[in-house]
Amino acid sequence: MKEIDKEKSLVIQNKAIVNFTKFQLNITKKLLKREANEWLGEAEKFIQEEAYAEAIDACMKALEIKPDNSKAYRISGVARMLIGDTADALEDFEEAIKISPTDITTYLERGYLHYDLADYANAIKDFSTIIEIQPTHADAWYSRAYAKYELKQFAEAIKDFTETISLKPDHVEAWYNRGYTKFDLKNYRGAITDFTETIKLQPNHQNAYANRGEARYYVGHVRDAISDYTIVLRRDAEAANAWYNRGVAHTDLLNYTEALFDLEKALSLDHPGASIAIKKVEKAIEMKRIRNNK
Numbered sequence: 532m533k534e535i536d537k538e539k540s541l542v543i544q545n546k547a548i549v550n551f552t553k554f555q556l557n558i559t560k561k562l563l564k565r566e567a568n569e570w571l572g573e574a575e576k577f578i579q580e581e582a583y584a585e586a587i588d589a590c591m592k593a594l595e596i597k598p599d600n601s602k603a604y605r606i607s608g609v610a611r612m613l614i615g616d617t618a619d620a621l622e623d624f625e626e627a628i629k630i631s632p633t634d635i636t637t638y639l640e641r642g643y644l645h646y647d648l649a650d651y652a653n654a655i656k657d658f659s660t661i662i663e664i665q666p667t668h669a670d671a672w673y674s675r676a677y678a679k680y681e682l683k684q685f686a687e688a689i690k691d692f693t694e695t696i697s698l699k700p701d702h703v704e705a706w707y708n709r710g711y712t713k714f715d716l717k718n719y720r721g722a723i724t725d726f727t728e729t730i731k732l733q734p735n736h737q738n739a740y741a742n743r744g745e746a747r748y749y750v751g752h753v754r755d756a757i758s759d760y761t762i763v764l765r766r767d768a769e770a771a772n773a774w775y776n777r778g779v780a781h782t783d784l785l786n787y788t789e790a791l792f793d794l795e796k797a798l799s800l801d802h803p804g805a806s807i808a809i810k811k812v813e814k815a816i817e818m819k820r821i822r823n824n825k
Contacts, residue, residue: 536775543753544772547554548736549599552573553655564628565695570589570590570592570593570596571593571600571602572589572604573589574589574606575606575796577589577610577628578606578609578613579611580612583610583611583613584614586606586607586610587607587610590603590604590606590607590610590631591607594607599628601627601628601631602627604626604627604649605623605624605627605634605636605640608623608637609685611623612644612647617648621641621644622636624640624641624771635661635665635668638657638658638660638664639657639661639670640656642654642657642671642674643674644660646674651678651680652742654674654675654678655675655679658672659671659675659723666696667703667737669695669702669764672692672694672695673691673692673695673704675691676688676689676690676692676695676705676708676709678681680712684736685712685716687709688708689712689713690704692706701732703729703736703822706728707730707739710723710725710729710739712725719747720750722743722746723750726742726743726746727743727783735766736765737763737766737770740762740763741770741816743759743774744756744757744759744760744763744776744777745776748776748780749763753782753784756776756780757777757784760773760774760776760780761777764777772794772802774793774794774800774805775793775794775797775804775805775808776791778790778792778793778805778812779794782808782811782812785815787816787819789816790812791813794808794809
């Protein structure tokens, strides 16, 4: 009969115990991860329901189970941001980034917060980090463009809007805001092109019609400008600027009756320039009457 090697048997038994322990630990980790994820699911639901304090509590529960859960810090940061607790929100986003330095969503949320705080330089840093990690992230290009616009970096903003459009040609607001930026640079023809593309993509875009009208006016296409203002007014009879701008355009075309009608509507809507514009039209009408009586 073969004798049992007690030392070898002990090694086998010890390995079995170790393996069983590891197996139990793996099960425990999976259960804990599942429980943490369940809390995060609850937190996301609370945010959708605008129950932000409850969302933060759910994130804290998840972090008690899994302290290195970057998503928990991110969701907590979003909830804190939405209740105006910006200092703690920034701390949560910072913790999330320490744990997951390439988490694009956290950089995006923190970038939005920096933007809302008018901290455009730091917003640009966060959006730039996203672009470094994922150069095809259209929202990061668009958001960085917007922040650059706020810093009056118009040429740089146009470049980023253009990159957004190259990545996402149907990005309506990229077309519109590039046009708006061109307008600020007095590139009215370029603005008209972008506003027209905006309207093609979204035919009910009121601001695109209104601003295309102004751009058309500045390049001397006064009748086309009137057409755009008219479209705006058909959809929104309370648009004081459109009444005023159409009145000014009618004045340039010597359509004094139409001009007075529009400018008086603008005045009734408290447009600050309407009163002076009406006096100019009335003076022009009087001068015309005097000339006709000679």
